[in-house]
Structures are given as structure tokens and as C-alpha cells.
Amino acid sequence: MKFLDYAPAPESQALLNLKSDYGLFIRGEFTAGRGTPFASINPATEEQIAMIATANQTDVDEAVAAARHAYDGVWSRLSGSDRGKYLFRIARLVQERARELAVAETLDNGKPIKETRDVDIPLVAAWFFYYAGWADKLDHAGAGPNPASLGVAAQVIPWNFPLMMLAWKIAPALAAGNTVVLKPAETTSLTALLFAEILQQADLPAGVVNIITGDGSTGQALVNHPGVNKVAFTGSTSVGRAIARSVAGTDKKLSLELGGKGANIVFDDAPIDQAVEGIVRGIFFNQGHVCCAGSRLLVQESIHDDVIDRLKRRMQTLRLGDPLDKNTDIGAINSAEQLARIRELSDLGQQEGAERWSADCVIPENGFWFAPTIFTNVTTSHRIARDEIFGPVLSVLTFRTPAEAIAKANNTPYGLSAGIWSDKGSRILAVADKLRAGVIWANTFNQFDPSSPFGGYKESGYGREGGRHGLAAYLKPAVRSGSRSIAAAEHAPVSKKSASASKKSASAEKAAK
Amino acid sequence: MTSSPLATYQPDQRALALIGGEATDANLRRYLHGIPGIDAVGLEARAADLGTRSIKTSSKRWAIDTIIGLIDLTTLEGADTPGKVRSLVAKALIPDPKDPGCPRVAAVCVYGDMVGDAVTALGSAHAAGGTDGVNVAAVATAFPSGRASLSVKLADVRDAVTAGADEIDMVIDRGAFLAGRFGQVYDEIVAVKEACRRADGTLAHLKVILETGELNTYDNVRRASWLAILAGGDFIKTSTGKVAPAATLPVTLSMLEVVRDWHRLTGVRIGVKPAGGIRTSKDAIKYLVTVAETVGEEWLTPHLFRFGASSLLNDVLLQRQKMTTGHYSGPDYVTID
Numbered sequence: 001m002k003f004l005d006y007a008p009a010p011e012s013q014a015l016l017n018l019k020s021d022y023g024l025f026i027r028g029e030f031t032a033g034r035g036t037p038f039a040s041i042n043p044a045t046e047e048q049i050a051m052i053a054t055a056n057q058t059d060v061d062e063a064v065a066a067a068r069h070a071y072d073g074v075w076s077r078l079s080g081s082d083r084g085k086y087l088f089r090i091a092r093l094v095q096e097r098a099r100e101l102a103v104a105e106t107l108d109n110g111k112p113i114k115e116t117r118d119v120d121i122p123l124v125a126a127w128f129f130y131y132a133g134w135a136d137k138l139d140h141a142g143a144g145p146n147p148a149s150l151g152v153a154a155q156v157i158p159w160n161f162p163l164m165m166l167a168w169k170i171a172p173a174l175a176a177g178n179t180v181v182l183k184p185a186e187t188t189s190l191t192a193l194l195f196a197e198i199l200q201q202a203d204l205p206a207g208v209v210n211i212i213t214g215d216g217s218t219g220q221a222l223v224n225h226p227g228v229n230k231v232a233f234t235g236s237t238s239v240g241r242a243i244a245r246s247v248a249g250t251d252k253k254l255s256l257e258l259g260g261k262g263a264n265i266v267f268d269d270a271p272i273d274q275a276v277e278g279i280v281r282g283i284f285f286n287q288g289h290v291c292c293a294g295s296r297l298l299v300q301e302s303i304h305d306d307v308i309d310r311l312k313r314r315m316q317t318l319r320l321g322d323p324l325d326k327n328t329d330i331g332a333i334n335s336a337e338q339l340a341r342i343r344e345l346s347d348l349g350q351q352e353g354a355e356r357w358s359a360d361c362v363i364p365e366n367g368f369w370f371a372p373t374i375f376t377n378v379t380t381s382h383r384i385a386r387d388e389i390f391g392p393v394l395s396v397l398t399f400r401t402p403a404e405a406i407a408k409a410n411n412t413p414y415g416l417s418a419g420i421w422s423d424k425g426s427r428i429l430a431v432a433d434k435l436r437a438g439v440i441w442a443n444t445f446n447q448f449d450p451s452s453p454f455g456g457y458k459e460s461g462y463g464r465e466g467g468r469h470g471l472a473a474y475l476k477p478a479v480r481s482g483s484r485s486i487a488a489a490e491h492a493p494v495s496k497k498s499a500s501a502s503k504k505s506a507s508a509e510k511a512a513k
Numbered sequence: 514m515t516s517s518p519l520a521t522y523q524p525d526q527r528a529l530a531l532i533g534g535e536a537t538d539a540n541l542r543r544y545l546h547g548i549p550g551i552d553a554v555g556l557e558a559r560a561a562d563l564g565t566r567s568i569k570t571s572s573k574r575w576a577i578d579t580i581i582g583l584i585d586l587t588t589l590e591g592a593d594t595p596g597k598v599r600s601l602v603a604k605a606l607i608p609d610p611k612d613p614g615c616p617r618v619a620a621v622c623v624y625g626d627m628v629g630d631a632v633t634a635l636g637s638a639h640a641a642g643g644t645d646g647v648n649v650a651a652v653a654t655a656f657p658s659g660r661a662s663l664s665v666k667l668a669d670v671r672d673a674v675t676a677g678a679d680e681i682d683m684v685i686d687r688g689a690f691l692a693g694r695f696g697q698v699y700d701e702i703v704a705v706k707e708a709c710r711r712a713d714g715t716l717a718h719l720k721v722i723l724e725t726g727e728l729n730t731y732d733n734v735r736r737a738s739w740l741a742i743l744a745g746g747d748f749i750k751t752s753t754g755k756v757a758p759a760a761t762l763p764v765t766l767s768m769l770e771v772v773r774d775w776h777r778l779t780g781v782r783i784g785v786k787p788a789g790g791i792r793t794s795k796d797a798i799k800y801l802v803t804v805a806e807t808v809g810e811e812w813l814t815p816h817l818f819r820f821g822a823s824s825l826l827n828d829v830l831l832q833r834q835k836m837t838t839g840h841y842s843g844p845d846y847v848t849i850d
Contacts, residue, residue, distance in 0.1 A: 003813065269550075272549040274555030274556060
């Protein structure tokens with residue numbers, strides 16, 4: 001036998017207790033949606049996992065009303081330390097149910113179990129723990145003493161890290177005192193609905209978090225709803241642009257985390273074996289469905305051949321297949337639609353004259369799969385060097401000097417992430433200083449931590465998530481009686497007490513005029 | 514003994530070509546410091562990642578038997594006696610008395626003065642250069658510290674080879690290495706290799722112990738690995754087992770990467786032996802995975818990979834019994850050696 005054909009080691013699905021149909025989670029209860037339900041499928045097998053409800057405009061109205069009611073009645077009146085208690089409770093429940101969540105995420109998304117088990121779910125718990133600690137320390141969040149929450153936050157998240165993106169959105173929003181209506185991506189609603197069960201377990205007051213499912217039109221209805229005070233979106237740049245347009249002219253606060261075309265810069269003095277690992281982690285982690293993926297490899301020309309040779313050898317050891325197998329490195333592409341896009345752009349790369357190479361993989365019969373692929377001889381004018389492919393496809397470019405590396409790295413409409421590989425600390429700092437990217441990793445790639453802010457430049461969006469900076473998206477300076485009061489009164493009243501205070505100050509201002 | 518032991522060494526011409534001249538400190542420094550560095554965080558993350566491979570059922574069964582066949586069953590105590598060595602040899606030949614199908618270990622590893630006892634105890638089962646049977650490995654060159662004159666070290670090696678050792682586990686002069694006297698380390702390895710020559714002109718297999726716990730950094734481990742291979746070592750070995758930390762997965766991974774690069778460069782396969790600190794089947798399987806995914810599974814043969822261990826064997830035997838019978842036994846169901 002061949003040792004490297006490791007015997008199957010599938011994770012058990014026994015502890016997963018899925019329902020055949022899932023409703024919307026509004027006011028702490030699951031309710032049927034008024035739109036037409038749709039099937040959520042396992043992208044590795046194309047088998048149906050469950051039927052998911054669609055929220056129509058009326059459902060969205062109800063969800064926003066529930067969030068408003070919970071904000072006015074309960075959540076905005078709780079002390080920070082009490083909000084923190086709920087968040088700690090959620091974090092612990094996520095840990096307790098980690099294995100179940102990991103299996104569900106792998107089934108629904110197609111990503112390998114080793115990633116959901118070792119990265120996604122632990123980070124979800126970490127995010128709630130981190131922001132739980134912030135809930136009673138908001139005076140130090142950078143918005144001045146006694147900052148105020150915004151109100152109802154509408155959050156729309158993508159399919160690449162379904163539960164992790166939920167945590168990135170919900171944890172800071174709740175810590176800052178807002179209530180939430182969240183819409184997961186159409187193809188990956190499942191773990192958000194399991195998370196709703198966790199919220200019930202945690203006894204989170206009804207309506208503080210509402211989860212509505214559906215396609216793009218549901219998301220559109222949500223972000224356009226006049227009753228929301230804050231819109232947070234993670235996803236494609238085109239949708240982000242549409243949201244920015246629709247939110248313009250309203251007083252909704254907006255944060256966008258959009259696409260990227262991250263440059264991974266490898267200098268000739270790099271720790272080469274670790275750099276190869278970092279290149280692999282940068283583009284093949286989560287099948288390349290990562291907005292901050294290192295999808296452009298910029299390698300110094302003098303070591304190009306050696307790096308590519310090592311990279312190809314390493315790629316041959318990547319194991320593509322059943323995402324539930326604990327030894328799988330590369331799982332399934334999330335949807336047929338995404339697979340078609342990856343194929344289209346890859347074919348285009350070939351037509352444009354770049355040299356295509358894929359690792360030898362046995363592609364399973366069913367499901368959506370794409371072998372890890374690299375393109376060499378890529379130039380900056382190739383589409384595959386400019387467009388976000390959002391798949392396991394790497395474009396390799398070369399540079400001669402640090403100045404050229406910086407120029408090429410910055411030559412993109414995006415600006416989310418970059419990586420620098422060098423043994424020379426001063427070079428890393430000097431180059432990092434000149435890169436226009438929100439996140440820069442030195443001698444590593446795709447590392448996430450709740451204490452570290454994350455976000456983009458240019459067409460990669462604005463606003464930061466994570467860390468103290470992540471709270472700024474959900475806070476505003478204290479509402480003081482006097483000058484700022486009209487704007488404050490226009491926002492939905494915070495509570496009876498503060499509403500009357502606002503009224504009073506509004507009339508005071510009128511009198512002053 | 515010749516008056517100048519170094520006079521007989523024949524450094525490898527290809528190695529000298531790579532170094533770009535004679536094996537002087539300056540030439541070696543230039544070469545060794547030109548090798549790409551190691552990022553410790555990245556190396557350890559990669560090793561940890563390899564450690565998460567899940568080896569089950571048929572793969573585990575194969576791994577367990579392979580591990581037994583790769584063990585250098587070791588006793589290196591001041592209290593070693595002929596009786597102790599005989600007992601070790603018996604265990605090496607029949608690891609599990611209840612199961613005649615259990616494979617033998619690769620070699621027994623003893624101090625130089627116990628080689629004769631080991632050879633006698635092995636009798637017809639002594640491999641003696643053949644592919645069948647069990648080898649005798651001897652630690653030499655003033656093991657474990659290596660703090661003795663070169664002539665004493667070489668005499669130590671010759672004694673062991675004359676007594677019938679098939680393999681010599683030498684230690685490098687860590688002091689010289691850390692002081693930057695790479696030429697001295699190189700020359701000593703070359704001289705020891707020459708001292709491995711038997712009367713019939715064949716050479717005992719040379720394993721070069723780097724004592725990675727004293728080299729401290731991964732960059733040093735990588736340079737010492739290159740140095741040992743350039744000088745003609747057949748195997749690079751992590752540790753004596755007398756210094757903590759002994760073998761670790763990241764250290765072994767970094768040495769495997771050197772071996773892989775040497776093979777890419779020259780087509781020659783060098784062996785790797787992690788020694789000390791590997792006590793459980795679970796750990797040993799992580800090493801098999803690391804070897805297979807770094808240099809390829811053709812390295813999983815006694816000519817190219819060994820475990821230097823003593824207590825590992827019994828844990829592997831317990832796992833083996835569990836896989837055969839379906840339940841765990843206990844320490845009294847495997848023999849102490």
C-alpha cells in the first residue's frame with residue numbers, strides 16, 4: 001500500500017441534529033418565512049441538507065421592528081457588564097457545541113473539517129469572548145466617555161466564512177449596545193440558524209438578534225429599510241457599491257468589507273520553505289474563498305524558478321476531497337455559480353498567454369471542485385492579475401527591486417491585504433510602510449485575531465472590524481443635552497427616559513433659536 | 514594510528530565544488546550563511562499542521578509495523594553490562610513474544626565497548642552489512658559531549674568498527690561549530706568517516722549527531738545539517754538523548770528539508786534519525802507523516818530513517834496488540850528489555 005493514501009478518517013455526523021426545514025429567527029422564535037423556501041445543498045455532494053425560508057419585505061419589516069423593540073425595551077437599558085454576560089455565555093456555548101458547528105459548517109460550505117475545527121469555530125468563540133470583555137469598557141473604545149450605541153444594525157454576510165463572519169458582525173454590535181438583524185448568504189444559512197438555537201439556549205432577550213434568510217433581494221430589503229441605523233456588509237465590491245449608493249443620503253452609518261487581490265511579496269532573502277507554506281496558506285486556504293487571499297504572488301526574479309519548483313512539489317501533497325475527512329486540505333467550491341466564475345477566469349488566463357499548472361488531484365464525480373492551480377508568466381495587464389477570482393488560483397508575477405515590488409503590489413483597485421517575506425526586519429518595515437493595504441502580514445499569511453483590526457483601502461471597503469477599532473463602527477460619541485440633540489432625537493429614541501430627555505433638549509434648542 | 518589522522522581523508526569533490534574551494538572556515542561560512550534562513554514560527558506551525566493528520570485503520574496498522582522496523586533500540590547507560598545488552602538484543606529480535614509476526618527492529622544502539630557483546634548476542638541474526646537481520650550501531654567520538662582530542666575520537670571509532678559495529682553514531686564538536694570553526698567540524702567528520710573503514714575496505718554507516726538542543730536555533734540546525742552532509746555523513750541525527758530538548762518535530766522537519774534539498778541537488782539520499790524524547794506511537798506516527806509529506810514515503814526504510822528510542826517500542830507494541838485484539842492491555846503485557 002501507499003502510506004500517503006491515508007485511510008479515510010471522516011468526522012462523524014452523529015452529533016448533528018438538523019431539521020428538514022428552517023424558518024426565520026425573529027423575536028427569539030423560529031417563524032415561517034413568507035417568501036418561497038429554497039434548498040441548501042452540500043456543495044461536495046450536491047445533496048439537499050435542508051429547506052431554508054425566504055424573508056420577504058413584510059418579514060424584513062417584522063425583523064427590524066423586533067430589533068427596534070428589543071433595543072428600546074431591553075438591550076439599550078442593560079448595563080455593559082450585563083451585555084457582557086450574555087456575550088460570554090454565547091462564547092461558551094459556541095465552544096461547547098464546537099464540533100457540531102464545525103461539522104455543520106463543513107457540510108453547508110464545503111470547506112475542510114480541519115479548517116472549521118481548527119480555525120473557523122475557535123475564532124467564532126474568540127470573537128465573542130473578546131467583545132464580551134469590551135462591553136463594560138466602552139469608555140476606552142476611542143469614542144469618548146460614555147459613548148452611545150447606534151440602534152438597529154442591518155448586517156449582511158458572505159458565504160466564505162459563514163459563522164465567523166456572523167461573529168465578526170454580531171459580537172461588536174451587541175457589545176456596543178446595538179440590536180441586530182442579520183442576513184446570512186443564500187448558500188450558507190445553516191450555521192447562522194444553529195447559532196439562533198444557541199441564542200435561545202443563552203436566553204438572549206427576544207429580538208436582540210434576528211436572523212433572516214433569503215437571496216439578494218432579502219438583503220436589499222434589509223439594508224434599504226428605513227428603520228435601521230447601521231449597515232454592515234461583507235461581500236463583493238459590486239454589491240458593496242450598490243449598498244453605498246442606496247445608503248447615501250440617509251443617516252445610516254455604513255461599513256463595507258469588500259474584495260481584494262492581495263499581493264504576497266517574496267524577497268530573495270526569505271525563509272524559503274516557510275514562504276512556500278505561506279503562499280499555500282495564502283491562496284489555497286478555504287479553497288481561495290478568502291477576500292484577503294494572497295492571490296498575486298510577487299516573487300523576486302532571482303529566486304522565481306526555485307520558489308515555483310518548491311511550490312509545485314508542495315502543492316502535490318495537498319489532498320482534495322471529502323471535506324469531512326480530517327486529512328482533507330482542499331474542500332469543495334461553495335457553489336456551481338462560483339465554480340463557473342473560477343473556470344471562466346482561469347480559461348481567460350490561459351488565453352491571455354499565462355502558463356497554467358494544476359496539482360494532480362482526483363476530482364470527485366459529484367459536487368463542485370477545482371484543483372489548486374497556479375499561473376506563471378503573468379503580467380500586470382492580465383485579467384487574472386487584476387480581477388478577484390475567489391478560488392484556488394494563484395497568479396505569479398516577478399519583480400527586481402523593492403521599489404518595483406511595492407509599485408506592483410499597489411497597482412490594483414483593491415487594498416485589503418499583503419504579505420512580505422524576508423529575513424531582514426528593516427526591509428519588512430520599510431516595505432509595509434509603503435503598501436496601501438489594510439492588513440499586512442510579515443513572514444506569515446491569513447492569520448486572524450479578534451484583537452487585530454481588519455479592513456481595506458480603496459475598493460476593498462471602509463471601516464474596520466476587530467479590535468478596539470471594530471467598536472467604532474457601532475458607537476457614536478455620547479449624546480449630550482444641548483447642541484447635538486436634534487440629530488440624536490431624529491434617531492429612534494433610545495429609551496423612554498432618554499427619549500424624553502431628547503425631547504426636552506430639542507425644545508430647549510428651539511427656544512435658543 | 515598515523516601521526517596525522519587528517520592526512521588520509523578524501524573530501525568529496527562535489528562538496529568542495531559547492532563550497533567553492535577548500536573546506537576552510539571562510540569558504541564554509543560563506544556557503545552555510547548563503548542558505549535561506551528558517552522562520553521559527555512558520556516552521557513550528559508547519560510541524561504542528563503535519564501533526565494533525567489523522568492516521569486510522571489500515572494506515573495505522575502499516576505505520577505501527579513500519580515504526581518497529583525503523584527503531585534503533587538503544588541502551589546508553591553507565592550501568593550497561595553484557596547481560597543488559599543480551600536482554601536488549603533479545604527484545605530487538607523478538608519484540609513481542611506472543612506474536613511471531615511482529616517485525617524486528619532495525620538496529621541495537623550501544624556504547625562502543627558493548628559492541629562485541631551485542632554482536633555475540635545477535636549471532637546469525639547480525640546483519641553485518643546484509644539487508645536481512647539487525648544491525649549494531651555504536652556511539653563513538655567521546656559520546657555524548659565529544660570533548661576529547663581527535664586522536665581519541667578516531668580510536669573510539671576504530672575500536673567499535675573493529676568489534677563489528679555496522680553503524681557509527683558520532684557527535685559533532687558543538688563548541689567548534691558555535692565558535693564558527695566550521696572547517697574543524699568538517700574535517701573531523703571526514704576523518705571519522707575514514708575511520709569507519711573496515712579491513713575489507715567497506716565503510717561502516719556514519720550517522721552524524723548534531724545535538725540540536727545545544728545548537729539552539731533552527732538556522733544553526735540547518736547549517737549543521739548541510740555541514741554534516743557536505744562532509745560525507747550518511748545520516749544526520751538530532752540528538753544524543755543526553756541533552757534536553759532532544760528530538761522535536763520541527764527540528765526533524767528542518768533536517769528533512771535539508772535532506773530533500775540535497776537530493777534535489779545531487780540525487781543522493783541521506784538518512785535522518787530523530788533520537789530521544791519520542792515515547793508514544795502517536796508521536797512516532799507524526800514523524801512518519803512528516804517524512805512522507807516532506808521527502809516522500811520512499812524515505813520510510815531503515816536505510817533512510819530511524820528512530821533512536823528505547824521506551825517507544827513498548828508503546829508501539831501496546832498499540833499493535835490493541836489493533837490485533839481490539840482492546841488495550843497494559844504494561845505487564847509487554848516485556849521490559
